[in-house]
Amino acid sequence: MDITEALRERIAPDQVITDPAVLESYRRDQAAWADSALPAAVVRARSTDDIVATVQVCLEHDAPVVARGAGTGLSGGANAVPGCVVLAMEQLNQVLEIDPLERLAVVQPGVVNDDLRAAVAQQGLWYPPDPASAPWSTIGGNVATNAGGLCCVKYGVTREYVLGLQLVNGAGELVRVGRRTAKGVAGLDLTALMVGSEGTLGIITEITLKLMPARPPERTVAGFFDRLTDAGEAIAGVARSGVIPSVLELVDSYCLKVVDDWKNMGLSADANYILLANTDAPGAAGDAEAKTLIAAFEQAGATWAGQAESQEEADALFAARRLAYPALERLGPVLTEDVCVPKGNVPAMLARVEQIAEENDVVIATIAHAGDGNLHPCMVTSYDDDSEMEQRCKTAFHQIIDAALELGGTVTGEHGVGLLKMPGLATEVGEPVLQMYRAVKAGLDPKGIFNPGKVF
Amino acid sequence: MDITEALRERIAPDQVITDPAVLESYRRDQAAWADSALPAAVVRARSTDDIVATVQVCLEHDAPVVARGAGTGLSGGANAVPGCVVLAMEQLNQVLEIDPLERLAVVQPGVVNDDLRAAVAQQGLWYPPDPASAPWSTIGGNVATNAGGLCCVKYGVTREYVLGLQLVNGAGELVRVGRRTAKGVAGLDLTALMVGSEGTLGIITEITLKLMPARPPERTVAGFFDRLTDAGEAIAGVARSGVIPSVLELVDSYCLKVVDDWKNMGLSADANYILLANTDAPGAAGDAEAKTLIAAFEQAGATWAGQAESQEEADALFAARRLAYPALERLGPVLTEDVCVPKGNVPAMLARVEQIAEENDVVIATIAHAGDGNLHPCMVTSYDDDSEMEQRCKTAFHQIIDAALELGGTVTGEHGVGLLKMPGLATEVGEPVLQMYRAVKAGLDPKGIFNPGKVF
Incomplete structure (x- = not known):
């Protein structure tokens, strides 16, 4: 029995895709230059049981399994490898629980980041990690890559918000790691190990996330700079000031120019470099932080620095940041x-x-x-x-x-x-640490089926 | 050649202790009821080289190695096991670097928590994790146990502040894991895996810690309660209010009574349960948070709730919390x-x-x-x-x-x-997860020398 037949014995046949045209659409993520292959099959999981069955069939057939959320990755982590089964999580998109008292949410891996943020906002809560892909990318993918975003400068990355996971391990067992409590140090932190492991150690089936209370509205300040060194000095000045902004972004002259060419905003006439900062400190403290940020920009030689007086003005200032990527993609x-x-x-x-x-x-x-x-x-x-x-x-x-x-x-x-x-990682960490990665991988995925050939 | 001779070939003989009276003092941490054994030797490390040499000698002799900071642990994690070498870190107590711009510190494992906090405070910085043992316990021990503390309710535990580690691995190699940058997702998160692993996966030789800017002074509020259910409702009310206090402690009637018996403070006449909360929000926002906390206490049925008007009054309110443990130890x-x-x-x-x-x-x-x-x-x-x-x-x-x-x-x-x-952990996580722990351990510590017989 080939692997497709084996999958169809345990999973509804219409969820096991072998149509080459559809397989082609699951070939790779957004890393166009990375290698990819046509998968042997795509399983559109609709339940945790489907994931368990897929992993067990792959174990029986020594076939690689590549989990995939929305495919918005930029490094090729979700690219299909020869002979693999792609486990597509889009349909596992339920927010299973939101608990305002414990401030946690339990979600399936295919929940879209912005959908979760909207759901928890209705209960006065906030899920901070905000990758630029938030309108499309899934929490499962965010966890697999330990996604960041704009507010991470103050609130940290995805890892800081993952309390616990349910996953299928290298023995094909469904297990829970981590916790639902605010604190917990019982045993090895397999939860943190799974976060950012890019599908190489197991398949995540459910995620328990820490939430924050909704925060006050942000204030936006901007600084225009002629010289790169001045913008750099402004960044250092902010760090020295003791203020941790909730956003601190830099847009360079080339981005400003392509946005101008597209939208005629006149930004590149005003500045070569723009720094954009937000503060979400409450009330008068927020006003004081905004003033501190402006002073740091001015002391560093900003040609102009000021605070947006309305949300519209803040949005206009952030337009250069938001439009830079689509403006570049036009070219x-x-x-x-x-x-x-x-x-x-x-x-x-x-x-x-x-x-x-x-x-x-x-x-x-x-x-x-x-x-x-x-x-x-x-x-x-x-x-x-x-x-x-x-x-x-x-x-x-x-x-x-x-x-x-x-x-x-x-x-x-x-x-x-x-x-x-992969070559950069090898240079960065060196052979002894790569050996440690391989030892962990061999322990948790002895048959080597989870996203082989990726990361290390 | 026996292990002591082998150690003395590579480490200054006066650092390799075999005097039984001294060995006895390194037998166990503060978990009096846990098993312990006299170590074969104690190495008082004075350099990273000493640690590397000790691990390599232990590998050659198949001898267990148990790392030990101040011995303030409460679970027996640092208890010596038969035939082991205890690696004592007290003398590796240097803060190697404090970088105010990057807001990080690099420390040796034997630095005492409070010493680090004092050193970074001189540069306007703050290291949040504040276990009750902070005056004595070491950062190495804090990292090994993923120590918490009072302010963790708002600022998280030790793991959130460990950016990178230098360690000796199961091959006897000195390696670096993690990073010095604010963000980084390169490779498996071995840093987080090491945090809280209680010396079972390697020996930490250096720690790179994330710091915070110094924060505003805290305000203290307290609530007195007759009934446990009311105090519980107050805790829930605080969670619902959206305020995250920087401290939220409960002291029960028995603690109040033993403190009274010792210090005649009259606390147990005032309340059966006391809730103590701090807020460190700046300025008017802090005043508002204090009011919100008091309102939550009152709505839950506090017999009295109010804000300390001075640091002395705050200290007096916290006395019951601070004195409870020594008061109990008198008995x-x-x-x-x-x-x-x-x-x-x-x-x-x-x-x-x-x-x-x-x-x-x-x-x-x-x-x-x-x-x-x-x-x-x-x-x-x-x-x-x-x-x-x-x-x-x-x-x-x-x-x-x-x-x-x-x-x-x-x-x-x-x-x-x-x-x-250990029995509780096994019940909590179950056999399949224990197997995953063992697989990770076998991969990273193939000879099984690191703190064997602990945790799992």
């Missing part, structure tokens, strides 16, 4: 980097990126979670078939990684290793 | 429980504890991190040799664990599993 496919460096090295890293762009004759526009030191240099390629340009972009991609490591940084701040960052 | 050795239940189940759990005390004819006084649902029922035994009472206390200890699990809780909120909670 060609975008390859997004995700390095993270110590905050103090953001200006040095940005200078290196500009130099790498020039040396390789490629277009690199940078958006940065500046308060975290997490930079997204975006390489813009061409919709025309231009393999020479693609090669130059790949060279630049690897040079950016090398530069980040030289500056004390990491190859991925929030997108994950997937396929694209 | 006899104290066995401290550490269960954690969902916040909503705190009253039910406290009622169960009172019932268990009565049924077993033992004295149980409870201090609780009420805002976390983390309870410390303290069993008071006798300085006289009273094996029958000891047996009753042990019965009560296990009944409390069973009750916590029945109420959806965990066997340990912040003290760790060590030896005392």
Whole structure:
């Protein structure tokens, strides 16, 4: 019996897809340049039992299993590998429980981030992690990649909000790890180990998340800068001020220019670099924090700095940030980097990126979670078939990684290793730590079926 | 060559202790009832090289190695096992680096928690985790047990502050895991896996910690309650209010009484249960939060609720909390429980504890991190040799664990599993998860030298 037949014996046949056209749509995530293969089958799971059955069949057939949420990943983590079964989680999209007293939610892995945020908001609660993909990406994918976002500078990344997991392990058993209580240190922290493991250690079937109370409205301040060094000094000044902004983003001159070319906003005439910061401190404390942020921008040499006086004005200021990526995509496919460096090295890293762009004759526009030191240099390629340009972009991609490591940084701040960052990870952590990863993997996935060939 | 000779070949002989009287002092931590053995030797490490050498010698001799900070643990995690080498970290007490811009510190494992807090405070920074043992316990021990404390209700436990580690792994190699950047998701999160693993996966040699900016002074409010159910309702009311207090502690009637018997403070005449809460919100927001907390106490039926008008008054209110443990120790050795239940189940759990005390004819006084649902029922035994009472206390200890699990809780909120909670952990997580722990352990510690026989 082949694997498809075996799957159809345990899962409703219409959920086991083998139509090549449909398989093609599950081939890869948003990392266009990473390798991918047509899966042997796609299982559209509708229940935890479907996931258990899929893993057990894959164990019996020594077949790889690749879990997939919305496919918005940027590193190839959800790309299909030869002979694999893709476990598609979109239909497992139920928020199973929201408990306002314990401030937790229990969700299926296919719940879309924004849908969860909307559901908990109705009960006066807030789920902080806010990746740019929040309107589409799923909590399961967010957990698998330990997704970040804008508010992480103050509120941390997905890991900080995962209390417990239900998962199918390498023995095909359905188990629970973690807890529902506010604190708990019983046993090894397999929950944290699973977060960010990109599907290599097991398949997550249910997630228990910590929530926060709804927070006060944010105030927005902005600073315009002529020089990169001044913007860098402003970031350092914010860190020294003792204020932790709830957002601190940097948009570079290239982003401003492409947004202007598209929307005629006149931003690039005003500034070469824009810093955008929010504070969500309550009442007068929020006013004071906004003033502190403006003062830090001005002391660093901002040509203009001020506070948005309305939500509309704040939205207009953030437009450059929000529109940068779609504006770049108008020009060609975008390859997004995700390095993270110590905050103090953001200006040095940005200078290196500009130099790498020039040396390789490629277009690199940078958006940065500046308060975290997490930079997204975006390489813009061409919709025309231009393999020479693609090669130059790949060279630049690897040079950016090398530069980040030289500056004390990491190859991925929030997108994950997937396929694209595997060489960078090996350089970053070194062979003895890779051996430790492999030992953990061999222990938890002895047959090696979970997303093989990814991460390490 | 025996192991002591081998150690003395690589480590200064005066650091390798075999004097039985000194060995005896390294036999166990504060868990008097847990098994312990005289170590074969104690190594007082003065450098990272000493730790590497010790692990390598232990690997060569198949000898267990037990790392030990200040020995303030309450679960027997640092208790010596037969034939082991105890690696004493007290002398590795240097704060190696404090970086105000990146808001991180790099420390040796033997740095005392309060010493670190004092050092970073001089630079306007704050290290939140504040276990009651902070004046004595070391950061290495705090990391090994994932220690909590009072402010964790708002600021989380030790894990949230560990960015990276240097450690000696099961191959005797010195490696770095984690990062120095604000964000980073490269590879498996071995840092989080090491935190709370109680020395079973490797020996930590250096710790990189995330710091916070110094915070505004706290305001203290208190509520007095006649009835346990009212105090429980007040805890729920605080959760519903959307305020996250920076401290929310409960002291029960037995604690109030023993403090009164000792210090004549008259507390037990005023209340059967006291709730103590702090807020560290800035300025007017702090005033508003204090008012909200008082209102929550009053609505739940507090016989009195109010805000301390000075630091002296706040200190007086907290005296009952601070003095409870030493007051209990005047009566006899104290066995401290550490269960954690969902916040909503705190009253039910406290009622169960009172019932268990009565049924077993033992004295149980409870201090609780009420805002976390983390309870410390303290069993008071006798300085006289009273094996029958000891047996009753042990019965009560296990009944409390069973009750916590029945109420959806965990066997340990912040003290760790060590030896005392091993049966409870097995019940809590079940055999398939224990197998996953063993698989991880076998992968990372193939010779099984790291703190064998502990946790799982």
